[in-house]
Amino acid sequence: MSAKKIIVGGCSFTDKNYPKFAKPKPLDFKMWPEHIGSMLNKEVINTARCGYGNQAIYHQTLKAIMNNRVDHVFVMWTCWIRQDFLINDADKRDYITLDLGLKHKVNDLREYRFNHDEWYDNSFNKNWLVVDYNDKDIVLKQPTIKQIIDTNMNYIYSMQTICEKLNIGYTACQSLKPKIDPFVLIEHPYIEKIKNFMGWPMLEKIGGWSFDKSLKEKYGHDYIGVSSCDGHPNEKAHKIIAHKIMEYMNV
Amino acid sequence: MSKIIVGGCSFTDKHMPKFAKPKPLDYKMWPEIIGEMKNCEVINTARSGFGNQAIYHETLRAIWNNIDNIEHVYVMWSEWARQDFLTEAGYRTVIPRLENDEYKKTQAFYQRTWSRPFPNMQQLIDTNINYIYSMQIICKNLGIKYTAVQAMKPVPQFVENVFLDTPFAYKIIRHPLIEKIDNFMGWPMLDHVGGYNIVDLCNLSMGSSWRISIEDAHPNEKAQRFIASKIHEYSTK
Numbered sequence: 001m002s003a004k005k006i007i008v009g010g011c012s013f014t015d016k017n018y019p020k021f022a023k024p025k026p027l028d029f030k031m032w033p034e035h036i037g038s039m040l041n042k043e044v045i046n047t048a049r050c051g052y053g054n055q056a057i058y059h060q061t062l063k064a065i066m067n068n069r070v071d072h073v074f075v076m077w078t079c080w081i082r083q084d085f086l087i088n089d090a091d092k093r094d095y096i097t098l099d100l101g102l103k104h105k106v107n108d109l110r111e112y113r114f115n116h117d118e119w120y121d122n123s124f125n126k127n128w129l130v131v132d133y134n135d136k137d138i139v140l141k142q143p144t145i146k147q148i149i150d151t152n153m154n155y156i157y158s159m160q161t162i163c164e165k166l167n168i169g170y171t172a173c174q175s176l177k178p179k180i181d182p183f184v185l186i187e188h189p190y191i192e193k194i195k196n197f198m199g200w201p202m203l204e205k206i207g208g209w210s211f212d213k214s215l216k217e218k219y220g221h222d223y224i225g226v227s228s229c230d231g232h233p234n235e236k237a238h239k240i241i242a243h244k245i246m247e248y249m250n251v
Numbered sequence: 252m253s254k255i256i257v258g259g260c261s262f263t264d265k266h267m268p269k270f271a272k273p274k275p276l277d278y279k280m281w282p283e284i285i286g287e288m289k290n291c292e293v294i295n296t297a298r299s300g301f302g303n304q305a306i307y308h309e310t311l312r313a314i315w316n317n318i319d320n321i322e323h324v325y326v327m328w329s330e331w332a333r334q335d336f337l338t339e340a341g342y343r344t345v346i347p348r349l350e351n352d353e354y355k356k357t358q359a360f361y362q363r364t365w366s367r368p369f370p371n372m373q374q375l376i377d378t379n380i381n382y383i384y385s386m387q388i389i390c391k392n393l394g395i396k397y398t399a400v401q402a403m404k405p406v407p408q409f410v411e412n413v414f415l416d417t418p419f420a421y422k423i424i425r426h427p428l429i430e431k432i433d434n435f436m437g438w439p440m441l442d443h444v445g446g447y448n449i450v451d452l453c454n455l456s457m458g459s460s461w462r463i464s465i466e467d468a469h470p471n472e473k474a475q476r477f478i479a480s481k482i483h484e485y486s487t488k
Contacts, residue, residue: 059377062381063377066428085365087361087365087367088367088369088371094370094374096367120336123336123364124336124338124343138340140338140339140340140343143339150308151308151337154307154308154311157389158311158388158389161388161392162384162388164392165388165391165392189315189318
């Protein structure tokens with residue numbers, strides 16, 4: 001049987017193909033999961049894709065866990081306001097994602113330059129496929145922050161629990177600072193149950209941190225950013241991230 | 252008073268009888284009957300139309316909001332082809348069916364909304380089985396008793412224009428999680444592979460007398476009592 005592997009989930013901060021899409025020009029460097037793979041001498045199954053939200057990250061990571069002999073799972077969770085939709089994509093992406101923080105749809109699809117509430121109402125209300133018994137007349141809007149927090153917490157807690165029950169090592173962290181109300185998050189019934197999560201609860205106001213913000217504050221954008229028009233972590237930043245994660249794991 | 256937490260679709264939704272066809276009815280659904288048997292308060296999160304993503308999140312939310320006093324969690328999972336979309340008003344669900352050429356309409360909806368096709372059968376299996384396995388593991392981890400069952404045939408017989416259950420059965424028995432699913436009455440849900448779902452069970456025991464009417468294929472009052480007794484028997488053995 002093959003040696004155990006590390007499984008990684010995430011968004012563009014983790015996607016090994018991200019450097020090819022760097023702006024203003026394509027680059028070629030190793031991302032943090034590949035550095036960790038080298039340090040631990042393990043094969044890396046990197047399921048991360050640019051643009052993914054946490055629903056997509058959850059399912060793709062879990063699928064990889066179930067299909068491999070796994071030593072450790074790393075998930076760098078992304079922006080919480082992304083909404084993923086399962087689609088049958090020719091390039092096996094599996095999900096298309098709407099970022100409620102942006103004025104247009106991410107990925108290479110049509111852009112929705114109108115507001116997202118209108119998109120939700122057009123897509124899911126005036127549609128014969130959607131069943132609803134008693135509130136046909138309401139206008140559908142994008143989910144609330146409370147709903148978004150509940151859903152993301154479910155995915156984060158579920159991943160942690162599954163790894164624990166399967167006796168697989170697990171380390172989580174947050175790439176982009178979530179655009180959520182810290183005082184709603186802090187009231188969540190299982191905020192205290194989240195473990196093995198670097199920087200939890202992610203937001204400064206309640207004593208946490210996320211990688212994008214903490215790296216920028218410590219090193220400055222010019223040192224760790226790809227370019228003035230691309231805020232993703234550059235080659236140096238990925239080495240720093242990998243070392244920080246290893247340090248957290250006490251390796 | 253201890254509580255039971257329940258998740259599901261119209262087979263479980265306590266409001267379903269009000270929308271029965273051809274006329275509204277009034278009777279207890281299986282969770283409320285089990286609640287009486289066990290002398291427990293029932294937190295029934297089920298809603299007509301829900302798919303399994305919605306069922307997962309709503310059940311888990313109820314678990315967390317009642318964590319100190321849960322006797323048992325019951326989930327009657329719904330059709331695996333349903334796709335749930337979270338909105339401010341809760342989940343809205345696309346329910347693709349064979350009738351009325353809805354396969355083509357579903358594809359048209361997906362192309363219009365995302366410029367991509369409806370998920371394929373393997374994607375539906377992977378996603379749904381993730382939710383089912385996750386719920387089981389979470390209940391186990393929290394030390395809460397858990398019983399699951401499948402309401403109806405998991406995938407309507409048209410996904411990928413296939414009109415038989417065999418391709419689904421073939422894919423599911425090869426899935427890496429198939430042997431890891433526990434406390435699931437009738438698993439793996441299809442008679443092809445030695446399982447059953449609630450509709451199969453009702454058909455076998457009650458013929459067609461379990462339906463509300465010719466035009467409404469939901470379980471009637473007698474069937475709800477039958478379902479409650481079967482689930483209770485399974486969960487207490």
